[in-house]
Amino acid sequence: MAENSNADQSRYWNEQAGPKWVAARDTLDALLRPIGDAAIARANVIHAEQILDVGCGNGRTTIELQRLCGADGAATGIDLSAPLLELARAEATRAGLARPPRFLQADAQEADLGSTPFDLVFSRFGVMFFADPVAAFGNLRRAMAATGRLVFVCWQRMDDNLWMRVPVEALRGVLELPPPGPATAPGPFAFAEPERLHGLLAAAGFASIAIESCTGPLSMGGATDLDAATGFALQVGPAASALRDAPETVRVAAFAQVRKALTPYLQGGSIALPGAWFLVTARAS
Numbered sequence: 553m554a555e556n557s558n559a560d561q562s563r564y565w566n567e568q569a570g571p572k573w574v575a576a577r578d579t580l581d582a583l584l585r586p587i588g589d590a591a592i593a594r595a596n597v598i599h600a601e602q603i604l605d606v607g608c609g610n611g612r613t614t615i616e617l618q619r620l621c622g623a624d625g626a627a628t629g630i631d632l633s634a635p636l637l638e639l640a641r642a643e644a645t646r647a648g649l650a651r652p653p654r655f656l657q658a659d660a661q662e663a664d665l666g667s668t669p670f671d672l673v674f675s676r677f678g679v680m681f682f683a684d685p686v687a688a689f690g691n692l693r694r695a696m697a698a699t700g701r702l703v704f705v706c707w708q709r710m711d712d713n714l715w716m717r718v719p720v721e722a723l724r725g726v727l728e729l730p731p732p733g734p735a736t737a738p739g740p741f742a743f744a745e746p747e748r749l750h751g752l753l754a755a756a757g758f759a760s761i762a763i764e765s766c767t768g769p770l771s772m773g774g775a776t777d778l779d780a781a782t783g784f785a786l787q788v789g790p791a792a793s794a795l796r797d798a799p800e801t802v803r804v805a806a807f808a809q810v811r812k813a814l815t816p817y818l819q820g821g822s823i824a825l826p827g828a829w830f831l832v833t834a835r836a837s
């Protein structure tokens with residue numbers, strides 16, 4: 553496999569994470585929607601724009617972007633994951649828009665993105681998985697209008713995202729965690745270092761790059777009790793990955809440990825833990 557190929561990510565998002573993200577679509581949306589909505593608001597979508605939603609997943613952001621640009625505009629969601637795109641297409645049909653968004657199963661790093669320039673390239677946590685980020689952002693930029701905007705959100709370090717760190721740390725008592733991989737490897741934390749991210753975007757030709765640090769409490773999938781919050785923590789994200797091949801006895805012990813670790817965060821019938829992400833904006837030129 554070529555060094556800059558996204559074949560591993562394609563396998564991961566089709567075979568492992570994709571089906572889990574489909575099953576957890578509503579709880580994941582409860583976690584991610586406030587962040588995505590703020591990013592969409594920042595994108596200032598106007599009528600009739602051409603929009604690309606990168607790593608669109610279940611398509612909920614693509615549908616919202618289509619709603620905002622109207623029937624004279626067009627939103628396209630691109631993703632590697634067949635199961636998530638199947639869900640996205642079904643959700644788009646259910647949304648019943650006059651003009652439905654389009655969904656494309658392809659690798660944003662190298663896909664031919666067509667000849668109609670995009671006014672906005674958007675992503676909610678879908679751009680951190682590229683094997684070759686400069687090539688990928690370069691491909692996206694070439695598909696944009698000269699005045700086009702790039703707006704995306706990506707995670708800061710796991711240490712600053714207690715909603716992911718607390719469950720993982722709680723697993724230490726029940727299984728040996730693998731040593732952390734390279735900090736910049738494709739994955740949720742690939743852009744956690746803002747200077748590096750700025751350099752990658754500049755190398756891809758983007759201008760007016762701004763990386764804004766955002767923090768806030770994040771709901772554990774909208775859970776209102778500890779069992780549901782623990783189930784969410786073990787379904788997706790780093791703790792789920794750590795437990796992937798674990799036997800049932802370890803899973804049972806893990807559930808108890810994670811539930812205990814989340815207990816201090818149960819307040820007023822909801823469970824929210826600190827999160828940290830970047831809101832990134834740039835111009836194609």
Ligand SMILES: C[S@@+](CC[C@H](N)C(=O)[O-])C[C@H]1O[C@@H](n2cnc3c(N)ncnc32)[C@H](O)[C@@H]1O
Binds near residue numbers: 658
């Ligand atoms: C963390 S999920 C976010 C999904 C969605 N944006 C959301 O907020 O629910 C990352 C998504 O990026 C997609 N993805 C990863 N690498 C990609 C690539 N090279 N090209 C297109 N999509 C990719 C995955 O398949 C997955 O659906």
